[in-house]
Amino acid sequence: EAQVTQNPRYLITVTGKKLTVTCSQNMNHEYMSWYRQDPGLGLRQIYYSMNVEVTDKGDVPEGYKVSRKEKRNFPLILESPSPNQTSLYFCASSFLGLSPLHFGNGTRLTVT
Amino acid sequence: AQTVTQSQPEMSVQEAETVTLSCTYDTSESDYYLFWYKQPPSRQMILVIRQEAYKQQNATENRFSVNFQKAAKSFSLKISDSQLGDAAMYFCAYWSGNNDMRFGAGTRLTVKP
Numbered sequence: 001e002a003q004v005t006q007n008p009r010y011l012i013t014v015t016g017k018k019l020t021v022t023c024s025q026n027m028n029h030e031y032m033s034w035y036r037q038d039p040g041l042g043l044r045q046i047y048y049s050m051n052v053e054v055t056d057k058g059d060v061p062e063g064y065k066v067s068r069k070e071k072r073n074f075p076l077i078l079e080s081p082s083p084n085q086t087s088l089y090f091c092a093s094s095f096l097g098l099s100p101l102h103f104g105n106g107t108r109l110t111v112t
Numbered sequence: 113a114q115t116v117t118q119s120q121p122e123m124s125v126q127e128a129e130t131v132t133l134s135c136t137y138d139t140s141e142s143d144y145y146l147f148w149y150k151q152p153p154s155r156q157m158i159l160v161i162r163q164e165a166y167k168q169q170n171a172t173e174n175r176f177s178v179n180f181q182k183a184a185k186s187f188s189l190k191i192s193d194s195q196l197g198d199a200a201m202y203f204c205a206y207w208s209g210n211n212d213m214r215f216g217a218g219t220r221l222t223v224k225p
Contacts, residue, residue, distance in 0.1 A: 044215075057162045100159050
């Protein structure tokens with residue numbers, strides 16, 4: 001089944017404790033992206049990648065890191081999480097060009 | 113930068129009635145896609161309908177249709193014969209195929225039995 005798999009679905013952590021949210025897609029998509037969703041703000045892009053070893057900042061990259069060592073994986077890393085990073089996170093992927101994004105099921109992150 | 117505006121934070125509709133959700137966007141591009149995504153309480157982002165900017169004909173998917181006005185940069189979603197399962201947050205999105213799909217703030221739709 002074609003899908004974007006995100007883990008974990010829920011994560012509660014404390015300020016400063018490094019964490020990684022994994023994202024994997026099995027559709028051979030070149031493009032992958034991370035979004036955060038906050039009430040009243042919709043989804044905002046954190047980082048994106050057009051292909052292996054090619055990543056770039058989105059609108060809200062501060063406090064986040066990503067890597068794209070393999071085409072299928074695009075993990076999101078929070079080196080030192082802070083409470084303002086409490087949010088709902090989505091990974092998405094697509095083919096390059098005008099094709100729709102496929103989303104993972106989201107990760108609800110709470111930083112205390 | 114492109115922006116997407118959904119001016120209705122909340123809407124409600126009676127079951128079996130029709131409701132229209134509004135969306136406007138700003139862009140200088142000539143070729144792009146517009147989407148409506150549905151987000152039920154399960155948090156999944158489900159693609160409802162898409163519209164290619166170069167197509168004049170409005171997209172339709174069963175009970176869902178759009179009114180795409182390119183010159184006015186308007187892209188509204190009409191849901192006909194509303195069902196309880198249509199209750200969700202709806203996001204309008206703009207995608208130029210480059211690097212960033214832009215989303216509106218969302219409209220929460222309530223369906224009353």
